[in-house]
Amino acid sequence: MVYGIGCDLCSIARMEKSLLGPHGAVFARRVFGPAEQAAQAAAAAEAAAPRAEVTAGTARRLQELERGYTPSDEVTAAQAYRDSVAALEPEAYRSRFEERLQALYDQIAGREAFDYDPEEDESYQRYARLYAARGAAAMEDTLGKAAALTGGYASSYAQSAGQQAYNGYLQELAALVPELRQAALAEYQQEGKALQNQYSMLDAQEKADYDRWQEARGDWQKQLEAAQAAYEDAGSQDQKLYQTLLAHFSDKAEQERKLSASGVRLTDSGDTGSRGESLSSTAAESLQRAVGNYLKRGNGDLAQALAAQYTARMTPAQRQRFEKLLGQYGMTLA
Numbered sequence: 001m002v003y004g005i006g007c008d009l010c011s012i013a014r015m016e017k018s019l020l021g022p023h024g025a026v027f028a029r030r031v032f033g034p035a036e037q038a039a040q041a042a043a044a045a046e047a048a049a050p051r052a053e054v055t056a057g058t059a060r061r062l063q064e065l066e067r068g069y070t071p072s073d074e075v076t077a078a079q080a081y082r083d084s085v086a087a088l089e090p091e092a093y094r095s096r097f098e099e100r101l102q103a104l105y106d107q108i109a110g111r112e113a114f115d116y117d118p119e120e121d122e123s124y125q126r127y128a129r130l131y132a133a134r135g136a137a138a139m140e141d142t143l144g145k146a147a148a149l150t151g152g153y154a155s156s157y158a159q160s161a162g163q164q165a166y167n168g169y170l171q172e173l174a175a176l177v178p179e180l181r182q183a184a185l186a187e188y189q190q191e192g193k194a195l196q197n198q199y200s201m202l203d204a205q206e207k208a209d210y211d212r213w214q215e216a217r218g219d220w221q222k223q224l225e226a227a228q229a230a231y232e233d234a235g236s237q238d239q240k241l242y243q244t245l246l247a248h249f250s251d252k253a254e255q256e257r258k259l260s261a262s263g264v265r266l267t268d269s270g271d272t273g274s275r276g277e278s279l280s281s282t283a284a285e286s287l288q289r290a291v292g293n294y295l296k297r298g299n300g301d302l303a304q305a306l307a308a309q310y311t312a313r314m315t316p317a318q319r320q321r322f323e324k325l326l327g328q329y330g331m332t333l334a
Contacts, residue, residue, distance in 0.1 A: 054256040055266050062249040069242045071235070073283035073310065078234040080306055081286040082227040084293035090220055093213045097206045104199045111195075114188045116181040124180050127173055135169030230286075279313040288321060295329050308334040 032040065054062075071079075095101075118124040142165045256266055279287075287310055294303035307322050311333060314322065323333045 053260045053266070054253045058249060058253050058256055061245075062253050065242070065246045065249060069239060072238050072241075073279055073313070074286070075231070075234045075238045077283040077286035077290070077310075078227075078231040081290040081293070082224070082231045084290035084297075085220075085224045085227045087297055087299065088220060088223075088293055090213065090217045093210060095206060096209060097202045101199065101202050101206060104195060104202065108192070108195050108199065111192060114185055116184050118177055118180065121180055121184060123183065124177070127176055127180070131169045131173040135166035138165035138169060139163065141165070277313060278315050279310055279318055283310075284314070284318045284321075288325065291322065291325060295325070295331075300329055300331055303329075304331055304334060 029037065118128075142161045260266055287307070291303045291307050294300070294306065304326065307326065311319070311322075319333065326333055
């Protein structure tokens with residue numbers, strides 16, 4: 001029941017029954033005022049007008065696009081390839097010769113300056129023993145000859161003559177010292193040169209190793225930069241395509257609503273502009289390179305898991321290529 005001051009009491013159910021009955025128009029003119037009659041007429045006209053609708057395909061695709069941007073297979077595969085290249089980063093340089101080079105350097109830098117001491121020279125000592133023996137023999141021989149001249153008796157002359165003979169050999173020994181010193185100096189210099197040659201040879205190998213490492217790292221950096229650029233380009237193109245598709249289906253939905261409102265019967269053309277169910281050749285190529293990089297690095301589990309994400313959308317030919325690639329490392333495509 002509806003009740004108001006200055007108004008009659010009436011039953012809503014009875015009014016609804018009267019309005020919907022065969023004499024509803026007459027009842028409305030008798031019961032409703034001008035404003036109420038105008039509102040009723042507008043509602044009736046709206047109900048009678050054709051509903052402005054869009055086709056199921058357009059509505060479904062627009063709803064998908066309005067949820068927000070979702071990266072395509074081309075983008076996710078390009079990202080996977082970029083990540084696989086990043087995983088190939090060469091390890092920090094490790095020298096094979098650092099310890100040996102340091103030991104040689106310490107040996108070269110720690111060498112004492114050349115100093116010749118005959119008493120510590122084995123060559124001099126051999127000559128000293130030889131000349132001492134010869135001097136002693138000469139002295140005995142001289143003493144013997146002198147004793148024969150004096151009837152077997154020793155004399156100061158004999159002693160002096162014997163000592164002179166002995167000293168002569170000592171003087172010859174002393175004359176050898178400069179020659180022995182020069183020989184020792186040459187040996188010292190030769191040892192130093194040998195150490196320098198060893199150091200230079202190892203240092204050349206060290207530089208060659210470092211140059212190879214640096215070249216490999218430079219190649220890796222170029223490859224990573226190219227992969228990053230390809231990923232960013234794929235993402236940029238994909239974003240543009242998304243915006244284009246969103247604008248296209250928004251306009252298409254609006255056009256279909258106008259046509260539907262005008263009474264045109266719409267048919268679903270099937271043009272959804274959605275991404276294909278199968279993996280594109282571009283995405284498959286990026287994915288194959290990414291899986292290959294992980295396999296080379298020894299990350300078989302990661303390679304297998306990455307390929308498995310796209311298995312359902314692979315064409316038979318694509319699946320065959322991935323099975324062959326994984327098979328080379330004793331693995332299967334899940």
